[in-house]
Amino acid sequence: MSIRIVIAEDHTLLREGTRRLLEQQADFEVVGEADNGQQALDLIKELKPDVAILDIRMPKLNGIEVVRQMPSFSPETKALMLTAYDDDDYVLALMEAGASGYLLKTAHEKELVDSVRSIHSGEPVLHPAIAMKIARLWAQRGVPEKQRSPEQLSPRELEVLELAAKGLRNKSIADQLGISIRTVEGHFNGIFAKLGVSSRIEAVLEAISRRLVATNEDAKK
DSSP: OOEEEEEEOSOHHHHHHHHHHHHTSTTEEEEEEESSHHHHHHHHHHHOOSEEEEOSSOSSSOHHHHHHHGGGTOTTOEEEEEESOOOHHHHHHHHHHTOSEEEETTSOHHHHHHHHHHHHTTOOEEOHHHHHHHHHHHHHHOOOGGGSSOOOOOHHHHHHHHHHHTTOOHHHHHHHHTOOHHHHHHHHHHHHHHHTOSSHHHHHHHHHHTTOSOOHHHHHO
């Protein structure tokens, strides 16, 4: 079955370009386009797509508010934020809104395509630059007492986390480490338990904020 997608972007050229890119994929079907947040919300309510690709700044209703309202009438729709903004306020709001993926508009075409497939399959996506910013904000908020002394991660779990922090999906992590995707998923389950988190994004943010792993940004210093 095709992955049904709604695109919400107020810049016509960017929206049309995104649609053309997605429609080149045999397993994608763009079922609707919106040029403002309210129209996006109406389309999601009517069409109940698998994935909604949303900008943050849109007329009438911003993308963050669309994500907040979506679960009440289309709980199965996954939101992928595609934005040019990485200001702290936007980044923190994105994390709290509950989107499944956050990409910058500087991402390569393949990153967008892979991200749509990833979040549709239940694997959250976080652009490394956004991950670094959220991790800093996450750390500034403080760590709950019960999470201050997490159980020691194994060397392989640290390898998995470091690759995830650099933006690799489960399949790429499996290929690079020479293990199966199921084994990667097993390592994430162990990581979740040890760090006291419940999602891949939280695990990556915890690892970055605690400096348990190196990232692309660290390598540049």
